[in-house]
Amino acid sequence: MNKLKVLLLSMVLALVSIVATQAQNNNQQTIKIKTSAVCDMCKTTLEKAMAYEKGVKSSSLDVDSKMLTVTFDARKTDANKIKKAVTAVGYDADELPAQDRAYNKLDDCCKKGAHQ
Template sequence: MKQLTFVFALVLTIVFGAVANKPGKDKEVKIKTSAVCDMCKERIEKNLTLSKGISEAVLNLEDKVVTVKYNPKKTDEAQIRKVITETGYDADNLVCSQTAHDKLPECCQKTSEAHSH
């Protein structure tokens, strides 16, 4: 019985060790946004990282490009762009949801000049 338990534990260790040590299968995509300020940055990054399958989102305000790391088994680039547009911002060639955009603070809307908060 001890041998059987030992073998079972050994097999579990090998299986879970192999799964844990697999190289990351995450993909990365860069998406141009219409973000204006730090509040925009926080809003976009938060909404993306709360979305299923997204492990990281970092928006560079200088070029307005958000870099997103995601699990392609759980989401895709189209869904990522949809999250951005539903947050109120353009995503590459996709125009933002007008309803979401209108709910943004005035300073974060596309017609505003770049600024910092």
């Protein structure tokens, strides 16, 4: 009888674990943001900044296309907050322009038109 209880309890815990994992994945979203990033230093700066943003799970900048891909927990943040975080680092984020103060602090190689 005790073995049956242990087996039943194990099955219930496994089911709860599966449901919790599924719920967590349902709250995960990925967005792509067109940035004004131009070099590998920009890539490092943006990816590091995103790592400190609440709810962000991962980020990756494709320097050639200037696209920042961000995966985040929708319960903790949203696309607009992430875009604002990008502008706060000094880069454009889709239709949002970079914050002037942050942009002015960027190295010259990271400014728009530096690599044209």
